[in-house]
Amino acid sequence: MKIGPLSQRWLAERRPALVAMLEQLVLTESHAAQPAGVAEAASLVIEQLSSLGFSFTEIPQSPLPQALHWLEDLMSPGVPYSNLGATYSGFRRGERPGRLLLVGDLDTAFPPGSPTGGFRIEGAKAFGPGVADMKGGLVVMVAALGALCHLGAGLPDIAVVLSGDEQAGSLGSRPTVERAGMGADWCLGLECARQGGKLMSGRGHIGVGRLTVRGRESHTGSAHAQGRNALDGLARLIVGFNRLTNEEQGTYITVTMAQAGRRRSVTPAHASAVVDIRTRGPDYWDAVVRRMHSLVPNVEEDCGVTVELLTHNHRPGVQPNERTEILLSIAEKVGEDLSIKIDAFESAAAGSVSFRSPSTATLDGLGPVGGDLMTRNEHVQVDSLVSRAALLAGIISQLPPARSQ
Numbered sequence: 001m002k003i004g005p006l007s008q009r010w011l012a013e014r015r016p017a018l019v020a021m022l023e024q025l026v027l028t029e030s031h032a033a034q035p036a037g038v039a040e041a042a043s044l045v046i047e048q049l050s051s052l053g054f055s056f057t058e059i060p061q062s063p064l065p066q067a068l069h070w071l072e073d074l075m076s077p078g079v080p081y082s083n084l085g086a087t088y089s090g091f092r093r094g095e096r097p098g099r100l101l102l103v104g105d106l107d108t109a110f111p112p113g114s115p116t117g118g119f120r121i122e123g124a125k126a127f128g129p130g131v132a133d134m135k136g137g138l139v140v141m142v143a144a145l146g147a148l149c150h151l152g153a154g155l156p157d158i159a160v161v162l163s164g165d166e167q168a169g170s171l172g173s174r175p176t177v178e179r180a181g182m183g184a185d186w187c188l189g190l191e192c193a194r195q196g197g198k199l200m201s202g203r204g205h206i207g208v209g210r211l212t213v214r215g216r217e218s219h220t221g222s223a224h225a226q227g228r229n230a231l232d233g234l235a236r237l238i239v240g241f242n243r244l245t246n247e248e249q250g251t252y253i254t255v256t257m258a259q260a261g262r263r264r265s266v267t268p269a270h271a272s273a274v275v276d277i278r279t280r281g282p283d284y285w286d287a288v289v290r291r292m293h294s295l296v297p298n299v300e301e302d303c304g305v306t307v308e309l310l311t312h313n314h315r316p317g318v319q320p321n322e323r324t325e326i327l328l329s330i331a332e333k334v335g336e337d338l339s340i341k342i343d344a345f346e347s348a349a350a351g352s353v354s355f356r357s358p359s360t361a362t363l364d365g366l367g368p369v370g371g372d373l374m375t376r377n378e379h380v381q382v383d384s385l386v387s388r389a390a391l392l393a394g395i396i397s398q399l400p401p402a403r404s405q
Contacts, residue, residue: 001151001153002337002394003147003148003151003153003393003394003397003398004334004337004338004390004391004393004394004397005337005338005390006147006151007144007147007148007151007389007390007393007394008338008386008387008390010147010150010151011143011147011386011389011390012386014143015385015386018139018143018385018386018389019121019126019382019385021044021048021139021142022119022126022131022135022136022139022380022385023119023126023128024044025041025044025045025130025135025138025139026118026119026126026128026129026130026131026135027118027119027128028040028041028044029108029110029112029129030085030106030107030108030130030164031107031108031109031110031111031112031167032076032079032084032085032107032164032165032166032167032168033076033078033079033083033084033085033111033112033168034085034112035061035083035084035085035086035164037085038084038085038086038106038107038164039058039085039086041106041135041138042058042086042088042106042162042164045104045106045138045141045142045162046088046090046162048142048146049090049092049142049145049160052092052145052146052149053092053093053149054090054091054092054158054160055090055091055092056088056089056090056160057088057089057090058086058087058088059086059087059088059089059173059176060086061081061082061083061084061085061086061087061164061165061172062081062082062172063080063081063082064081064082064171064172068171068312070210070310071169071171071208071312071314074208074210074274075168075169075171075208076165076168076169081165081168081171081172084107084164084165084168084172085106085107085164085165086164087161087162087163087164087165087172087173087176088106088161088162088164089159089160089161089162089176089179089180090159090160090161090162091157091158091159091160091180092155092157092158092160093157094154094155094156094157094158095154095155096154096155096156096401097156097401098156098157098185098186098399098400098401099156099157099158099159099183099184099185099186100155100156100157100158100159100184100185100186100187100188100396100399101158101159101160101161101177101180101181101184101186101187101188101356101360102141102158102159102160102161102187102188102190103160103161103163103177103187103188103189103190103351103352103353103356104134104137104138104141104160104161104162104163104189104190104352105133105134105137105162105163105164105166105167105191105352106138106162106163106164106166107130107163107164107165107166107167107168108129108130108133108135108167109129109130109133109167109373109374110129110130110374114129115376116128116129116376117376119131121382124381124382124383125379125380125381125382126379126380126382127376127377127378127379128378129378130378131370131378131379131380132192132367132368132370132371132372132373132378132379132380133191133192133370133373133374133378134190134191134192134367136192136367136368136370136380136385137189137190137191137192137366137367137368138162138190139368139385139389140190140366140367140368140385140388140389140392141160141190141367141392143385143386143389144389144390144392144393144396145158145393145396147389147390147393148393148396148397153393153396153397155396156185156396156399156401159180159181159184160180161173161176161177161180161181161352163176163177163352166350166352169208169314169315170314170315170352170354170355171314173352173355174314174355177352177355177356178355178356178357181355181356181357181360182357183357184356184357184360185360185361185399185401186327186360186361186362186399187353187356187360187361187362187363188362188363188364188366188392188395188396189351189352189353189362189363189364189365189366190364190366190367191351191364191365191366191367192365192367192368192369192370192371192373192380193365193366193367193368193369193370193384193388194345194347194365194370194371195345196369197340197341197343197369197384198343198344198345198365199328199331199342199343199344199345199363199364199365199366200344200345200346200347200351200363200364200365201320201324201328201344201345201346201363202280202317202318202319202320202324202346202347203315203317203318203346203347203349203350203351203353203354203364204250204278204279204280204315204317204347204348204349204350205278205279205280205281205282205284205285205313205315205316205317206276206277206278206279206313206314206315206317206348206350206354207277207285207311207312207313207314207315208274208275208276208277208311208312208314209274209275209277209289209292209309209310209311209312210272210273210274210275210308210309210310210311211234211237211255211272211273211274211275211307211308211309212270212271212272212307212308212309213230213231213233213234213237213270213271213272213305213306213307213308214230214269214270214305214306214307214308215227215228215229215230215232215233215267215268215269215270215271215303215304215305216228216267216269216304217266217267217268217269218266218267219265219266219267220265220266220267221265224267227267228267228269228303228304228305229267229268229303229305230260230268230269230270230271230303230305231260231261231268231271232303232305233271233299233300233302233303233305233307234258234260234271234272234273236299236302236303237273237295237296237299237307238255238258238273240292240295240299241253241255241275241292241295242254242255244288244291244292249279249280249284250278250279250280250284250346250348251278251279251280251284251288252276252277252278252279252348253275253276253277253278253288253292254275254276254278255273255274255275255276256273256274256275256276257273257274258271258272258273258274259271259272259273260272275292275311277289277311277313278348279317280317280319280346281317281319282313282316282317285313289311292309292311293309296309315350315351315354315355316354316355316358317354318351318353318354318356318362318364319346320344320346323361324361324362324363326361326400327361327362327363327395328342328344328363330395330398330399331363331391331395333398334391334394334395334398335391337394338387338390338391338394340387340391344363344365347364347365351364366388366391366392366395367380367388368380368381368384368385368388369381369384369388
């Protein structure tokens with residue numbers, strides 16, 4: 001029995017209901033700093049999955065450890081991490097061997113009050129805040145599991161984690177994903193398919209840095225020589241850091257925010273910047289962070305300033321391996337039955353699948369086809385809600401019980 005085509009026919013009849021669920025989710029504002037909105041979005045998904053035999057537990061946020069307090073202003077400006085949206089962990093006992101982890105995110109990148117334009121459909125596309133990243137993926141997950149249960153397809157044990165703080169770095173939801181993923185044979189992520197429909201066979205090894213430069217204030221005219229310009233030191237480090245980007249190695253160093261100075265006629269004594277750090281794996285991460293630190297002494301000496309560089313890798317990378325190839329092979333076979341061409345690429349972007357066990361075979365991008373993430377033009381292809389749900393259902397039905405292999 002080919003579950004993909006069977007589920008597609010069943011899902012096509014329910015297309016209006018899927019679009020309605022997508023609209024309801026998108027119109028529910030659920031930035032991580034809107035815990036009530038996160039909870040409301042969670043309830044919409046959990047209501048559907050509970051009817052399929054899933055039970056869920058809410059895991060509230062906790063304060064960050066003291067060692068990570070410096071991250072709070074970067075990941076969640078103005079809002080204590082303990083006030084962010086909760087994470088929800090669900091489970092359904094299966095009828096066949098194996099364990100599958102499904103990962104989805106409830107929060108969006110749009111803070112309260114953002115001018116987003118709401119939910120709208122124009123032609124073949126649906127637009128709205130979080131429609132691709134990743135409320136469309138939540139609809140696809142619910143639809144695929146509903147189709148599988150309706151068709152009586154035997155399922156493995158399935159753990160589902162719905163994170164409420166993914167856009168804030170997943171510092172709170174990470175332990176929940178790690179616990180739910182223990183012993184999982186497979187992990188499938190529900191972020192949208194990228195670049196016209198490609199899946200993601202790998203995710204970046206991602207972290208952040210905070211760069212602080214301290215100098216000495218002075219009047220820029222009468223006491224120019226007495227000043228130690230923190231902004232000058234920061235500028236030199238920004239140039240040096242940018243030069244560490246190496247696209248061939250998958251290393252991207254980007255200074256994204258900077259501040260300095262308090263008056264036009266005073267040499268700035270303080271300057272700071274946030275650095276986004278993305279690499280292909282831990283070895284590349286360690287190497288580039290060492291190189292960043294190696295640039296500091298010369299700048300301190302040349303500019304007469306002191307520099308503090310803090311870094312933290314908050315998302316382990318997902319690197320493709322032979323088990324990824326097995327998953328892709330399954331996806332390709334199911335895609336043939338659905339007339340969907342399956343391609344995959346390694347993404348430098350972040351994802352909650354980063355927290356699965358390293359031995360777990362992983363594939364992301366199984367949500368609808370989407371694009372323009374985190375902008376007013378964020379969108380998904382409406383028809384792909386059905387086709388990608390059928391693809392997901394077909395893949396799940398074909399997963400071999402890896403633990404018994």
